[in-house]
Amino acid sequence: MKTVRYTNQQLADTLYKIADLLEIKGEVIYKILAYRKAAESLTELPGDVNQYWEEGKLTDIPGVGKAIAEKIDELLSTGKMEFQDRLEAEVPSSLVEVLQVPDVGPKKVALFWREAGVTNLAELKAAANDGKLRDLPGMGPKSEAKVLAGIKALARRTDRMPLGKAWPFAQELLVFLSEIPGVQAVEAAGSLRRMRNTVGDLDLLAAAPDSGPVMDAFVGHPGVIEVLGQGEVKSSVEFSNNVRVQLWVHPPDRFGTALQYATGSKDHNVRLRELAIKRGLSLSDQAFTTEAGDEILCATEADVYSQLDLPMIPPELREDRGEVKAALTGNLPNLIRTQELGSELHTHSTWSDGKLSIREMAGEARKRGKQVLAITDHTYSLGVAGGLSVEELQEQRVEIDVVRDELGESIQLLHGCEVEIRADGTLDYPDEILAQLDIVIAALHTGLRQPRVRVTKRLLNAINNPHVDIIAHPTGRIIPNREGADLDMGAIFEAAAESGVALEINAHPSRLDLDDVYARQAVDMGILITVNTDAHSASDMDLLHFGVATARRAWIEPQQVINTWSYEKLVGWLRSRG
């Protein structure tokens, strides 16, 4: 009998904590890594862990074997885990916060705990201030000062930043780097290059024959407030906006291995190293090395992959989600590209909360090479966004027709709406009004905190309405502050597959909703995807590539996304839906 409900994330957090405590305790590293791997796997799991548990399929989760499955089972059945309780009796769990301090790892935490009686952050700070750490083995005045600096850094450390913040800042720094004399190439690496929806530290690379002057110029950037480290190959700094940036500088003939290494992900790189080892090679950020000790240099990433007899794997796929196997067997997807999206199907005008008129939006869309633009303003329940009444919608239709006449064939305008799914699950316009529109998008904006069953039912109502063509930003999450609604995604996907409605990947970097994991699950079930900017202004239209990146992370190919279809095919599909 089930007594406790844990979300995937809560369970993952428990496993992460166990890993931290084991590490402080001094367990063998591979046991710790196993717990972390299982935790990471849970955070990425598309389905609900409770369902795996109910079906007795916990060990189907990658990284979850017999031992961890038993512990999860105990926790979900009884709400307790004896292993964890015993561990916490042995190692104070408040030491986990001490482990968060930069430059303080498990060995130091154990040292401070066992030798100086430190059990939490406050005690660590007091001990460092009192000069009690400097005389411990392996410590000294500099290390003690580093602990205090680390505590300060921890206090001001912000969480991972949204991609929408990291991206423009990285572009700015890349321009700065590219202008340093001697620099031949620059590139952003890390999770930014893989286009994860949030980014921790920025990882940047420069190719230059002589790294010294580049490093000097980098740490001398006017925005740098602290140099955390500076070496020949790597330097690390903190900027005044609290963003930490690492720069690697490699000679041009080693740029390929360096870029591949720095792009990650860690797990993807592990897979590549395994392949290298099978070929008698070891792979590092510097080069391949043969067993005889000879180096094989790679100037480009394509060289790195080709050395392993692999096609180039796009950065967005490098998450160890089967991409290496797919590459080996010639089954990499033909990933969608931004320029293939000829239609923008979710935009707003001054009729509701947009900044531009219909005429101006059409001009901006045309400027960006669009052949089709749908105007989909909010409906009246969403008062804060100036939603349209039925009468206003009819007036808007008149204006659409006028602009259509002006534009001729240069761009096709669709008249639609983003119809509100009300708190009771009904839609804002009656069916006969929806039927008159070229395209209907339905979306949740309110009542996102309703209980799972209720909020899921609202969305199902919309999916099952024959006039609804698209579900916009399905979960309603806002990065980084707002969790999405507690939806039963399994039920949502089944209904969407059945009704043929398209699910949106909203391209705004604060949404990216559906996320990559859900989107991949959706297309695997044959559900159509639409990628839209939800533009409220001209500049919003330039955010499309974030949505496309999310689609690429979901292994999505062009034909699965309705925005790539010809106008005729798109309209045919819309008409067939009533």
Add this chain to the structure above:
DNA sequence: GCCGTTTTCGGCCCGACTGTTTTCAGTCG
């Protein structure tokens, strides 16, 4: 503790940087 197109046992990436050391340990990515 997990895992298997060489394996059910024996692996599990590896190098840069820093501060403490006189050759290495800890941390990080």
